[in-house]
Amino acid sequence: MDISKFTSKKFLLVAGLVLAILVFLVTFPTYGSNSEVGIWVTILMYIILTVSWVIFSGTTGYMSLAVAAFFGIGMYTAAFLYPKSGPLLPLPAVIIMGGLVSFVFALLTGLVTLRLKGMYFAIFTFGFSVLLYHLMVYYELQIIGYRGQRLTPITNVTAFYILLIIMVLTLLAAYLIRRSRLGLAMQSIGESEDAAAHMGVNTTMVKVITFAISAFFMGAAGAALAPKWEYIDPSVAFNTFYSFMPVLMAVFGGMRELYGPVIGAAIFAYTERSLRLRFPYYYMLSFGIALILIIIYLPGGLTGLVPTLKDKLGGVIARLRKGGQSERHANT
Amino acid sequence: MPILEGQDVTKHFGGLAAVSHVDFHVDQGEIVGLIGPNGAGKTTLFNLISAAFPISSGEMRFKGHKLNGLKPHQICKLGVSRTFQETKVFANISVLQNVLVGAFFGTPTRVSAADAAREASQALEFVGLTAMSALPTKDLTMVNQKRTEVARALATKPELLLLDELMAGLTPAEVSEAMELVTRIRDKGISVFMVEHVMKAIIGICGRIIVLHHGEKIAEGTPQEITANKTVIEIYLGEETHAGS
Numbered sequence: 323m324d325i326s327k328f329t330s331k332k333f334l335l336v337a338g339l340v341l342a343i344l345v346f347l348v349t350f351p352t353y354g355s356n357s358e359v360g361i362w363v364t365i366l367m368y369i370i371l372t373v374s375w376v377i378f379s380g381t382t383g384y385m386s387l388a389v390a391a392f393f394g395i396g397m398y399t400a401a402f403l404y405p406k407s408g409p410l411l412p413l414p415a416v417i418i419m420g421g422l423v424s425f426v427f428a429l430l431t432g433l434v435t436l437r438l439k440g441m442y443f444a445i446f447t448f449g450f451s452v453l454l455y456h457l458m459v460y461y462e463l464q465i466i467g468y469r470g471q472r473l474t475p476i477t478n479v480t481a482f483y484i485l486l487i488i489m490v491l492t493l494l495a496a497y498l499i500r501r502s503r504l505g506l507a508m509q510s511i512g513e514s515e516d517a518a519a520h521m522g523v524n525t526t527m528v529k530v531i532t533f534a535i536s537a538f539f540m541g542a543a544g545a546a547l548a549p550k551w552e553y554i555d556p557s558v559a560f561n562t563f564y565s566f567m568p569v570l571m572a573v574f575g576g577m578r579e580l581y582g583p584v585i586g587a588a589i590f591a592y593t594e595r596s597l598r599l600r601f602p603y604y605y606m607l608s609f610g611i612a613l614i615l616i617i618i619y620l621p622g623g624l625t626g627l628v629p630t631l632k633d634k635l636g637g638v639i640a641r642l643r644k645g646g647q648s649e650r651h652a653n654t
Numbered sequence: 655m656p657i658l659e660g661q662d663v664t665k666h667f668g669g670l671a672a673v674s675h676v677d678f679h680v681d682q683g684e685i686v687g688l689i690g691p692n693g694a695g696k697t698t699l700f701n702l703i704s705a706a707f708p709i710s711s712g713e714m715r716f717k718g719h720k721l722n723g724l725k726p727h728q729i730c731k732l733g734v735s736r737t738f739q740e741t742k743v744f745a746n747i748s749v750l751q752n753v754l755v756g757a758f759f760g761t762p763t764r765v766s767a768a769d770a771a772r773e774a775s776q777a778l779e780f781v782g783l784t785a786m787s788a789l790p791t792k793d794l795t796m797v798n799q800k801r802t803e804v805a806r807a808l809a810t811k812p813e814l815l816l817l818d819e820l821m822a823g824l825t826p827a828e829v830s831e832a833m834e835l836v837t838r839i840r841d842k843g844i845s846v847f848m849v850e851h852v853m854k855a856i857i858g859i860c861g862r863i864i865v866l867h868h869g870e871k872i873a874e875g876t877p878q879e880i881t882a883n884k885t886v887i888e889i890y891l892g893e894e895t896h897a898g899s
Contacts, residue, residue: 503758503767511757513744519726520704520736522759522810 338502347486351479361476362549365591366485367543368571370492372587373580374539375568377496378532380577381505383512384436387565388428388447391454392537395427396420396544398458398471404549406472413476413549417484420545421538428537439515448565455560462556470555473548481550488546492539496580499532508532516649571615576623585625657682657814657845658703658734664714665695665702665869672698674869675712680814684768685836685846687860689802689853689880692715694866696849697739700816703847704727704736731762735812737803739819739849752778752791753805760810770809777805781835797828804835808844815839817848821855833859853891857881865890 351359379386399420403410403490411419435446462469499505507528510518519525548554567590568583575586590609597605620626656679665673673695677715680686688696702709705726714721716732724732735756744752757770757777765773778784781801786794791802807815817836821829833855840846840859850856856863857877865873865886873883880886 503770506751506755507759509747509751510744514742516706516726517738517742517744518755520706520728520730521756521806522730522761523755524725524727524759582875 328357330442353483359482361592361595363478363481363485363547364595365588366489367547368542368567368587368591369584370485370489370539371564372568372571372575372583373489373492373496374536374543376572376577376583377492377499377539378508378529378536379569380572380583381500381508381512382529382532382597384529384533385444385569386447386533386536387444387562387569388431388450388537389540389568390560390562390565391447392424392428392540393544393564394451394454394556394561395424395457396541397548397554397559399423399541400545400548401471401473401554404473406474409474413480413484416549417488417542417545421542424541424544425534425538428534429530432533433526436526436529436533448562451560451562451565455556455562458556458560470553472553475550475552476549478550481546484603485543488539488542492581493584495535495539499535500580504528504532510583570609572623574613574616574623576620576625578622579625579628582623582625586623589624595649655682656680658714658716658847660699660703660714661712663702663714664710665698665707666710671869673702673866676866676869676871678864678870678871678874680845680847681842682845683843684862685840685848685860687853687856687863687877688847688849688866689856689863689890690866690872693868695869696816696866698869699866700736700818700847700849703729703816704734727759727874729759730810730812733811733813734816735760735807735810735814737800737807737818737820739795739822741799741803743791743794743802743806745854746790748788749783749791749794749802749805750774750778750787752802753787753809756806756809760812773809773811774805777809779882780838781805781809784851797824800824800832801835804839808839810863812844814847815852817846819849819851820852823851829855 347362350362354362371393375386375389378384397420400416403416403419404413431450435443435450438446459469499508506520507523509526510521510523511525515525544559548559549560566589571587571590572583573586574590575584576582594605594609597608601608616623634638655759660676660678663673663676663678664671676695676699679701681710688699690696701707703721704712705721705724705728709722712878716729716734719732721729721732744755753774754770757773758765760830775784778787781804783798783801783805786798791799794802802819804820820836821832824832829852835858836848836855837848846894848856848860860877863872863875863877867889872889873880873886875883881891
């Protein structure tokens with residue numbers, strides 16, 4: 323094995339940065355206020371939803387608008403297993419169940435729908451979110467006779483740590499998939515599904531499995547948030563807003579590198595939280611404008627700027643260094 | 655001994671018979687040419703062999719395995735690989751990664767990363783693309799993208815290779831190189847079935863030629879027989895003579 327890869331400057335820099343961010347996040351609740359922890363809960367939620375969306379849609383090019391569906395399935399799983407009347411399972415088991423139930427739903431819907439291509443797939447997944455909303459409304463009003471579910475509440479800090487763990491696992495999964503042969507298969511599907519199939523890639527299986535993996539993290543996030551919100555109903559759980567936000571955040575941040583959607587989601591979520599209360603009408607408008615500008619002028623998203631900046635800065639730095647060196651030569 | 659056999663192969667698109675009652679075979683170690691005017695059903699026949707779409711009626715066998723009902727990835731794993739008339743490279747990933755897809759997924763057994771890397775670099779060397787293996791595939795010229803497709807197909811370790819208009823749009827010098835490449839592929843023990851319009855290439859390297867017209871097989875034989883065949887001259891070769899004069 324090539325050890326130099328792990329001792330290179332770049333690797334140490336990235337590892338150091340990741341470690342610093344993790345230390346910051348892990349210790350944050352000890353010095354951050356409760357409302358600041360609450361903001362971080364929202365940011366972590368969006369990072370999880372966006373990165374797990376990118377795991378599937380960013381690579382295969384299949385635009386899924388089913389985030390709300392899987393997020394909501396996770397929430398309702400938690401509502402049934404962690405109700406106000408007393409938890410049926412310990413919290414970690416509830417989170418895992420939320421992920422698993424979403425995973426199974428994604429497997430089943432994936433088997434049926436991943437034959438659809440392009441726009442048709444997007445429309446179906448959107449319809450799936452809406453269908454689940456109406457199913458739950460019907461279930462609550464017609465069958466159990468009341469709307470909404472109450473849950474055993476958890477604190478901001480508990481939710482924060484659970485989401486932090488889910489986020490780390492989501493990023494880890496995304497990173498490992500990208501580097502694996504599964505990731506290569508997904509990329510080949512995104513580039514040309516026909517050619518991928520003719521080169522031996524079992525395209526249906528690859529799509530269904532990765533669709534389900536991404537749904538697992540969405541469901542787990544939903545299961546973690548529902549007890550924090552204490553009360554959910556179909557319009558909270560299956561809000562199609564959560565289907566569109568990850569798409570916008572991923573486009574905003576850029577999808578080439580893994581940190582793109584993370585940065586996109588973090589900035590988007592933070593500004594949303596801070597602008598929504600102060601400028602309730604203008605904040606969505608300004609997002610819309612920002613997004614249009616980014617799509618037109620930065621098709622690679624915010625992080626798409628990095629290679630360009632690197633080139634330019636690299637040139638400047640090299641010139642400065644050269645200048646410095648020749649000066650030194652002159653001095654000696 | 656035939657490696658690929660088709661009997662009474664037919665494909666309907668609605669009311670149109672794109673391929674109609676065609677019998678054909680490719681023998682082990684043979685280079686067979688498939689020619690015919692545009693719209694004759696050549697690419698459709700390739701798409702049927704590689705299962706891009708299902709056959710309407712008839713039967714195809716590869717080394718005795720019935721191909722009917724299989725999926726494209728299964729056909730590939732059995733040992734039939736192909737290139738595309740309009741190149742379908744994975745444009746935004748490197749040339750090496752393109753070929754790695756074939757190496758990782760194209761064989762029936764699981765391939766280790768080291769073996770796949772070795773297989774891919776051998777395939778790239780075979781087609782002469784080693785120097786470009788790290789480039790994004792979209793940056794390559796058309797002829798090199800076609801070579802990438804050949805390398806990608808070779809990395810799946812096929813026993814039969816379907817080449818769909820490998821030489822279209824190439825300069826005469828490139829055509830000669832491509833002819834030499836196809837011959838070397840055959841010399842590796844891989845049978846070749848090729849759709850081609852470049853008659854010089856077809857006559858130069860094919861042992862046998864099949865002619866399609868309106869989805870039907872109208873002639874089959876050695877290059878000498880085909881170039882002397884009256885019907886073929888009238889329907890297909892004649893056009894070129896007129897165009898050339």
